[in-house]
Structures are given as structure tokens and as C-alpha cells.
Amino acid sequence: MGRLLGPSFYGELAALFSLVGILGIVTLALNTVIVKYISSTNGDLERKGLVRWFTNKILIFSLALFVLVVLLSPIIASFLKINNPILVISVAVVAVFSLLVVVNKAVLQGLLRFNETVAIILTENGLKLILGVVFVYLGFSVGGAMLGLAIGAILGWLLSKSFIKGLAGSKEEISPDAKSIVDYFVPVFLQAVAVTSLYSTDLIFVKHFFDPHDAGIYAATSTLGKIIFFGASPVSLVMFPLVSARLTKGQSYRKIFFASFLTTVLISTVVLLIFKLIPGIVITSLYGAAYLQAVDLLLGFGIFMVFFTLSVFLINFGLSLKKTKIVIFPLLASIAQAIGIWFYHGDLKSVILVSTVVSGMLFLSLLMYFVLGKKSDS
Known part of the structure; x- marks a missing residue:
């Protein structure tokens, strides 16, 4: 990616990646918390209800986060010397789907399903890299890299949903x-x-x-x-x-x-x-x-x-x-x-x-x- 973009544009992309990491702070924290509670559940009913509770709460939070980033995007872009605020908004899209996938990934990790967890991580990150490189190679520059990142996050979320079929799906919440x-x-x-x-x-x-x-x-x-x-x-x-x-x-x-x-x-x-x-x-x-x-x-x-x-x-x-x-x-x-x-x-x-x-x-x-x-x- 850096070879295709050159140092100047690559520095811009790296700053956007850092923003993704900062917005993903909640994801890191929630992953640890969910793993703890899922690994301590007794039976399918309790686990499924707990997953439903976490999913609903994260969905609400992720939507609020998206709106906040959109509102602040001109200020953030100015601080980072990025000319196009839409690039900052693309960071919010990645953050939203990263938050949504965290429940599914944490459920698998809490149940010691490490093969599926690793498969999600490798697939999601691999797609982000491959698609990002392809879009940059096609001439879409930093915007193309961010598009690849967003698509990879979405596909990673879809894969994680397929892995937890049967492990989640309760219509009722069970709150901790x-x-x-x-x-x-x-x-x-x-x-x-x-x-x-x-x-x-x-x-x-x-x-x-x-x-x-x-x-x-x-x-x-x-x-x-x-x-x-x-x-x-x-x-x-x-x-x-x-x-x-x-x-x-x-x-x-x-x-x-x-x-x-x-x-x-x-x-x-x-x-x-x-x-x-x-x-x-x-x-x-x-x-x-x-x-x-x-x-x-x-x-x-x-x-x-x-x-x-x-x-x-x-x-x-x-x-x-x-x-x-x-x-x-x-x-x-x-x-x-x-x-x-x-x-x-x-x-x-x-x-x-x-x-x-x-x-x-x-x-x-x-x-x-x-x-x-x-x-x-x-």
C-alpha cells in the first residue's frame, strides 16, 4: 500500500487508520467484557439472551458514534491536515461494523472456539488489505484504501454471523x-x-x-x-x-x-x-x-x-x-x-x-x- 501511494499519501492513510483504532477502543473493551461473561454462562438460554442484550446495546451505541463522527469530521480533518472530510466519515463506517462484529467474535472466543475466531480475523484483515490494494492500484488513492477497509469490515461481520448460528438468536434479552x-x-x-x-x-x-x-x-x-x-x-x-x-x-x-x-x-x-x-x-x-x-x-x-x-x-x-x-x-x-x-x-x-x-x-x-x-x- 505504501509503495503504491508514496510517503505523503501513505501518511494520510496511516492517520486515518489510527482514527479507526481510536474509535475501536470500545470494541477492544467490549471484547474483553463479553468474553468474560460468555465464558461464565450456564446453558444455551442464558448465553443467547446475553448475546441479544449485548448486540442491541452495541447497535445503539454504534449508530450514535457514527452521527458524532459525521458532525466532527470537518474539525478532525483540519487537525490532521486532510482535505476531504468524507475520508473521516469513512472511518466511522469501519468503526460501526467493527463494533457489530465484536459480539460474534467474543462469543466464539468465550466458548474457546479459537479456529473460528482466527478465521474471522484473518478473513476480515485479509480482505481489507487485498481490496484496499486493488482500489489504490486502480487509482482511487486514499479513498480507495478506505473503501477496501469498509468492505472488509462488512464482510467480516457477515462471516462472523454465519459462525454463531445456533450459538445465539434469542428473542429475549438477559441482561447481566x-x-x-x-x-x-x-x-x-x-x-x-x-x-x-x-x-x-x-x-x-x-x-x-x-x-x-x-x-x-x-x-x-x-x-x-x-x-x-x-x-x-x-x-x-x-x-x-x-x-x-x-x-x-x-x-x-x-x-x-x-x-x-x-x-x-x-x-x-x-x-x-x-x-x-x-x-x-x-x-x-x-x-x-x-x-x-x-x-x-x-x-x-x-x-x-x-x-x-x-x-x-x-x-x-x-x-x-x-x-x-x-x-x-x-x-x-x-x-x-x-x-x-x-x-x-x-x-x-x-x-x-x-x-x-x-x-x-x-x-x-x-x-x-x-x-x-x-x-x-x-
Whole structure:
């Protein structure tokens, strides 16, 4: 995609993708909450009624979100130096269908139907990529990429509906205890806000502060660096319901934790070594010679992503143990990152340095939290 668009237009597309991520914060939080409640249901009737309740509430929220983004689209477009507000509105379309698919995906995840969950993720993301590239190749530029993203989200939703036939479909709602869901949703939502902010705020600020070419170079660096996170993050997604289920049954979860943590470290380290040894080959192979300025940025961004990925793993582990206060750490880190980049953005390396320092401190703080917590329990 970056090779077809060139740095300037690719920077614009990356900023729009970051907006998709920010609007998808609720999706991340709801996925975790729904998985928790679905995995705790007793029988088909309770599960189907609960699915109906979540679906109805998310439908109302997604429509309200769409209207809000449409109203704010001129302001958002101006901040990001995007000439066409319709591109911002297309972000809202993607967000709506991403919200609708989250219930179906979370139902499957809560029932440990990992094959179907992975199939939805791969199909949805694959279609977004393929269709986006096709439309850009046909000359539709950034608008074509966003159209591909929207179609992929819609088709992903349709696929998810086909997978949950027989697992949902109640005409009556069964609502969970309001207080318990709020008590759990709030910290999970704050965690989603913080985590999404940590890998999106930098891109948005770079698009605002830097010229289009530099924003495109940074966007390419960011996308490559996130290979570490998206390559390793499925490990924690699989770990969460397994640890939660064992905790409920009073069984040991130590082996699951250590196996998952070591797998995450291994994946992150392998990708980081590739960035260290052959950054030029990675960049030219995926983006072309126009992005070679990213060579000097890739390793630093990769280190930021390693700390970030391990931090997210520990946060998800803490949430699976019902340690909801753990969300304070990423929340403070996201605020620190935003403030740091706002005041310290002399060049692209400065932006990466701020993110690396913040994510490194976050990881160390989380390690201390678990170590000290274990000592106090013993």
C-alpha cells in the first residue's frame, strides 16, 4: 500500500487508520467484557439472551458514534491536515461494523472456539488489505484504501454471523448485573484507551506536526514496528480465557502464564533481530526505495514495540486475574507519552525516543507491581 501511494499519501492513510483504532477502543473493551461473561454462562438460554442484550446495546451505541463522527469530521480533518472530510466519515463506517462484529467474535472466543475466531480475523484483515490494494492500484488513492477497509469490515461481520448460528438468536434479552458489568467494563475500557493511545497518538501527532513526506516515513516505520505487537498479541488473547477459567475453578495457571510470556518474548525478539540485521531489505521489500529514510528509525521503533507488547501481555494477564487496578499504569503512560510528544518533537527520532522511554518505564512498573504483589500475598 505504501509503495503504491508514496510517503505523503501513505501518511494520510496511516492517520486515518489510527482514527479507526481510536474509535475501536470500545470494541477492544467490549471484547474483553463479553468474553468474560460468555465464558461464565450456564446453558444455551442464558448465553443467547446475553448475546441479544449485548448486540442491541452495541447497535445503539454504534449508530450514535457514527452521527458524532459525521458532525466532527470537518474539525478532525483540519487537525490532521486532510482535505476531504468524507475520508473521516469513512472511518466511522469501519468503526460501526467493527463494533457489530465484536459480539460474534467474543462469543466464539468465550466458548474457546479459537479456529473460528482466527478465521474471522484473518478473513476480515485479509480482505481489507487485498481490496484496499486493488482500489489504490486502480487509482482511487486514499479513498480507495478506505473503501477496501469498509468492505472488509462488512464482510467480516457477515462471516462472523454465519459462525454463531445456533450459538445465539434469542428473542429475549438477559441482561447481566448492571453494577458488575460497569465495575468490570470501566477498568477494561480505560486499559483499551491507554493501550490504543500508546500506539496511535504518535502517528496522529506526527501527522499534525510534520510535513506529509516525513509523516509518511514515520507511518511506514510504525507499520513495520507493529509487526512485533500484532505478531505476538494473539498469544495473550488465547491466554486470557484460559487463565480466567482456571482461576474460576481454583486451578493453577502458572504454566500457562510462563509458556505464553516466553512465546511472546521469542516472537518479539526474532522480529527485532530482523530489524537490526537487515532493516534496509525489510523496508525496500515492503515499501520501496522511497522509504529508505526509515532505516534509521526502525530499530528504535522496534524496541518501543517490544516494551509495549510485553506490557500489554502483563496488563491482560492482570485483568484475567481480576486485578483491575492495573489499568492505572498504562493510563498514566499514555498521558505521559502524549505530553512528551506534544512538547518534544524536534524530529522523528525524538518522537520515538519519548515512546520508548515511556513504554520501557511502563514495563518495569508492571514487573514491580507483580513482584511486590506476590511478596505481599506470601
